[in-house]
Amino acid sequence: MMIEELSKIIKQRRTHYTSDFSDVPLSKKNIETIIENALWAPTHKLTQPWRFIVLEGEHKQEMGIFMANYYRKVFSIEDFSEKRFEETKGYAKNASMISIICKPNPRLPEWEEIAAVSCAVQNIWLSCTAMNIGGYWDTGTATIQYVENNLKLDDNEKCLGVFFLGNLKNNLSEANRKRKPVSKKLSWNKK
Template sequence: MSANWINDLIHNRRSVFSKQFAIDDPVDDVIVQQLLENANWAPTHKLTEPWRFKVYSGDGLKEFTNTHVKAYETLAGERFSEAKLEKIKQPLTCSHMIVVAMKRHESVPFIEEVAAVACAVQNMHLTAQAYGIGAYWSTGGVCLWEGAAQKFGFEADHQLLGFFYVGNVAVPSPKGKRGAIEEKVLWIK
């Protein structure tokens, strides 16, 4: 391993969205297992390892869609939109859907647990990049609503933190852009 290799990996990591995935070309489960194994090595305060995952693939993607629809219908309340419901009902075009949750440990501040799960997801993103597969983490909608984790079969002390879509890339993402780091850092010597 070289510093240049890791720099290139980080600089070239991109979110690859469902519309960019190859249809009917599933990612090998062995690679998805490696994504999860690398997620498990994220930093974690007090070694609480708060990340929890549920993986849907093949016919299981239909189960995910049905669960997502039911969660939206029961939790949306005043936020309900028929257009959003119809979008959720659309068949998924990803190879694997990884539901990301956080098991809450009261001995650790909430933000530290969220940060640990985010690091786990970044490990999955970087692993996907290294394997040449596409992935993205969606964190909006039902993910933000209280009780959503339980709709996906997680326990009461868990919080849903998003959906991680995985697929083989048919259409690559454009080159990334970032502003100059000098605009974001103040050195004090």
């Protein structure tokens, strides 16, 4: 692959929420390819502190209901919207969901292990972009609580969120994304 191709994929990566997903389910093969790429993220001492759990079946409906009830609980009566509550119940119906689990190695600083898992998530996202699959990493409290309440995690494991992904609807508008120029974010220091 040429650097131009890689740069294009990186710059095309964007957040696609579940409302952008079609009702055509992702194939198991596509999900396995995406996770295979995640496994190649950098990891100090090759600890590979990640585990990925695909949530299927009733999880789709239960995740939406859990998120809706959480929304009802945390928003004040003035800010609560019954319409949003009802929409949230069906939030995951067209999504595949991958739980992002970190199992830090106690021999290493925890931040390094979390950084490694974050790199794996970036590989997931870039793979989705290259395959024209939409997705985003949800690290919200409700999402993490759902996973912790419904999956058996080891005592030393942490859920770092859920990656929602799905086939994209046709004719989505292009994102008008910008980044600050490299000159604002890069400096050179010579001693």
